[in-house]
Amino acid sequence: MEKAGWVERVVELLKKEKLRWVYYSNVSTNPRDSQVQEGVSLYREQEADVVIGLGGGSPMDTAKGIALVASNGGQIRDYEGANRISYPLPPMLLIPTTAGSGSDISQFAVIRDVERRVKMSIISRTLLPNISIVDPTLLLTQSEDLIAAAALDALSHAVESYVSRIASPFTESQSLQAIQLIMKFARRAVESRELEYLEQLSIASNAAAMAFSNAGVGAEHALAHALGGMFDVLHGWVHPVLLPAVLRFNSSKCLNKMAVIGDTILGKRYGSHQATCDAAIDKLDEFCASLGGALNLRQIVSDPSLLDDLCRIAAGDVCLLTNPREAGWEDLLGICKEAW
Amino acid sequence: MEKAGWVERVVELLKKEKLRWVYYSNVSTNPRDSQVQEGVSLYREQEADVVIGLGGGSPMDTAKGIALVASNGGQIRDYEGANRISYPLPPMLLIPTTAGSGSDISQFAVIRDVERRVKMSIISRTLLPNISIVDPTLLLTQSEDLIAAAALDALSHAVESYVSRIASPFTESQSLQAIQLIMKFARRAVESRELEYLEQLSIASNAAAMAFSNAGVGAEHALAHALGGMFDVLHGWVHPVLLPAVLRFNSSKCLNKMAVIGDTILGKRYGSHQATCDAAIDKLDEFCASLGGALNLRQIVSDPSLLDDLCRIAAGDVCLLTNPREAGWEDLLGICKEAW
Numbered sequence: 001m002e003k004a005g006w007v008e009r010v011v012e013l014l015k016k017e018k019l020r021w022v023y024y025s026n027v028s029t030n031p032r033d034s035q036v037q038e039g040v041s042l043y044r045e046q047e048a049d050v051v052i053g054l055g056g057g058s059p060m061d062t063a064k065g066i067a068l069v070a071s072n073g074g075q076i077r078d079y080e081g082a083n084r085i086s087y088p089l090p091p092m093l094l095i096p097t098t099a100g101s102g103s104d105i106s107q108f109a110v111i112r113d114v115e116r117r118v119k120m121s122i123i124s125r126t127l128l129p130n131i132s133i134v135d136p137t138l139l140l141t142q143s144e145d146l147i148a149a150a151a152l153d154a155l156s157h158a159v160e161s162y163v164s165r166i167a168s169p170f171t172e173s174q175s176l177q178a179i180q181l182i183m184k185f186a187r188r189a190v191e192s193r194e195l196e197y198l199e200q201l202s203i204a205s206n207a208a209a210m211a212f213s214n215a216g217v218g219a220e221h222a223l224a225h226a227l228g229g230m231f232d233v234l235h236g237w238v239h240p241v242l243l244p245a246v247l248r249f250n251s252s253k254c255l256n257k258m259a260v261i262g263d264t265i266l267g268k269r270y271g272s273h274q275a276t277c278d279a280a281i282d283k284l285d286e287f288c289a290s291l292g293g294a295l296n297l298r299q300i301v302s303d304p305s306l307l308d309d310l311c312r313i314a315a316g317d318v319c320l321l322t323n324p325r326e327a328g329w330e331d332l333l334g335i336c337k338e339a340w
Numbered sequence: 341m342e343k344a345g346w347v348e349r350v351v352e353l354l355k356k357e358k359l360r361w362v363y364y365s366n367v368s369t370n371p372r373d374s375q376v377q378e379g380v381s382l383y384r385e386q387e388a389d390v391v392i393g394l395g396g397g398s399p400m401d402t403a404k405g406i407a408l409v410a411s412n413g414g415q416i417r418d419y420e421g422a423n424r425i426s427y428p429l430p431p432m433l434l435i436p437t438t439a440g441s442g443s444d445i446s447q448f449a450v451i452r453d454v455e456r457r458v459k460m461s462i463i464s465r466t467l468l469p470n471i472s473i474v475d476p477t478l479l480l481t482q483s484e485d486l487i488a489a490a491a492l493d494a495l496s497h498a499v500e501s502y503v504s505r506i507a508s509p510f511t512e513s514q515s516l517q518a519i520q521l522i523m524k525f526a527r528r529a530v531e532s533r534e535l536e537y538l539e540q541l542s543i544a545s546n547a548a549a550m551a552f553s554n555a556g557v558g559a560e561h562a563l564a565h566a567l568g569g570m571f572d573v574l575h576g577w578v579h580p581v582l583l584p585a586v587l588r589f590n591s592s593k594c595l596n597k598m599a600v601i602g603d604t605i606l607g608k609r610y611g612s613h614q615a616t617c618d619a620a621i622d623k624l625d626e627f628c629a630s631l632g633g634a635l636n637l638r639q640i641v642s643d644p645s646l647l648d649d650l651c652r653i654a655a656g657d658v659c660l661l662t663n664p665r666e667a668g669w670e671d672l673l674g675i676c677k678e679a680w
Contacts, residue, residue: 207509
């Protein structure tokens with residue numbers, strides 16, 4: 001963000017309006033509880049009263065965490081789960097520079113509890129920012145890798161929210177729109193980095209985020225959070241590894257919906273829902289592979305004996321509640337073995 | 341609402357929670373500025389601090405008007421147009437008993453200025469209620485006529501928002517979803533009054549309202565408001581008369597989009613966008629006719645010499661700003677003559 005000049009741009013605008021500001025940039029991938037806490041201290045010291053988050057999912061989630069703890073007290077881990085926030089947050093303005101996390105338009109913030117090696121989902125309507133500036137121009141400074149990783153995240157949001165237990169007709173249409181746009185434009189965006197295609201990914205990311213913000217995600221995100229917590233891997237690159245195996249596991253409970261996804265991305269249906277579903281998963285698998293990155297879990301997890309722990313952690317993730325098929329830690333272990 | 345037992349039901353719930361309440365029921369079709377003002381006086385006298393609106397578009401818009409004037413002062417006409425509200429409104433809870441107006445989920449309130457014989461559109465994000473209870477069970481007590489009139493209103497919202505100048509990919513998918521559901525379920529809902537079909541209309545009405553709340557409507561609504569202001573006709577029944585003629589007038593400026601509507605409601609495309617558009621308008625015309633009501637403007641306006649005035653009023657309606665084709669009062673007159 002600094003190298004791309006966006007930080008300077010924001011600072012210039014604040015100066016022009018004669019607004020006091022303080023800059024906080026200690027944010028890593030899979031942002032940590034301690035980074036939130038440090039931001040909170042700065043917020044309080046400086047008597048700040050507004051939070052601006054600039055960047056991808058990590059800085060935006062950190063901004064949300066800071067706004068939350070600064071106004072509600074305690075520590076970020078006190079708010080893990082859904083609807084545990086009591087007091088209003090300071091005004092938040094988010095400026096996404098990737099098209100994927102959807103943090104700019106969702107009620108989620110995901111922060112890593114370093115001690116427990118867990119990525120906590122914090123879910124509350126009050127985590128929606130007051131304003132988001134969603135401008136595809138800001139996507140032009142991304143690397144090809146980042147475009148791809150973000151698009152994969154949006155794809156996973158779209159697919160998981162579509163088959164979620166609490167999906168509604170309102171989220172379903174947004175999920176399908178996102179799936180369609182990502183399958184159509186992600187490769188072109190990565191290859192050309194042209195504004196036209198990046199804009200389509202921006203639309204897709206927002207549609208997917210409106211869907212998952214209301215319908216939640218599922219087992220794939222539960223596992224992705226556990227992987228991020230234990231191994232600090234970049235969230236977007238986890239999806240190609242896990243998504244196909246999770247969808248195969250879930251498919252018996254959402255065959256009709258998987259057939260609709262198939263119809264959407266293949267432009268046709270096969271002889272049965274099962275056949276269309278299988279073809280859809282193959283197509284998604286092939287699409288993920290075409291964007292690069294690891295395809296096997298063993299490329300991320302060095303030691304298979306760690307899988308038990310990983311799956312026990314994932315089994316406690318709030319995202320699992322909306323997965324279409326009930327899954328205990330042993331089911332998740334089966335998925336990991338398939339993805340191994 | 342009283343006869344159907346819904347008023348009593350709300351009162352019971354308030355009593356159970358030991359909340360003080362006052363009941364205001366002086367609301368007519370095309371609700372009047374004086375009815376809003378009377379409600380404001382009552383609100384103030386009783387030192388109320390929350391507004392609950394129960395019913396179709398008229399009671400909900402009246403509730404919004406009362407909440408607005410009670411908190412911002414002056415008269416309802418002071419707020420005509422977009423974004424003219426300065427102070428926060430009291431909490432609003434809306435409970436729709438029709439599936440069409442979308443007032444429960446939109447930033448619009450439409451109130452009749454009786455002196456000027458004009459229906460004023462008041463548009464502001466702050467007119468969104470804090471809570472809406474959208475329960476299709478409440479639709480079961482509607483007459484067949486009311487189901488049809490409300491569905492026609494939702495259809496017009498969906499079509500006009502889809503071709504609006506400020507439509508976005510987010511509103512477009514909602515508009516199309518609404519069009520599809522209304523064409524599929526409205527007749528069945530009217531004929532059977534079964535919950536299953538009414539629920540689909542409820543989904544459609546909400547999708548259409550999310551679309552028009554963000555994308556606006558167009559010339560058809562501008563004319564419908566003028567007709568409501570001058571002749572106090574039921575809003576829903578105006579659409580079958582005007583919609584086809586407005587779409588024919590607009591079509592040169594939104595041929596691609598009209599072809600998408602055609603594809604959606606006909607399940608196929610013809611040789612050209614123009615041909616698909618024409619077939620779509622015919623199909624919409626036929627569909628409107630199948631729901632009953634007047635089909636010619638002369639059945640609503642007794643005297644053709646009044647059309648000039650009507651169109652001059654419509655030409656000043658804020659809804660015209662988002663119409664895909666520029667239209668002066670003489671263009672609107674042409675539309676009225678076609679619909680005559």
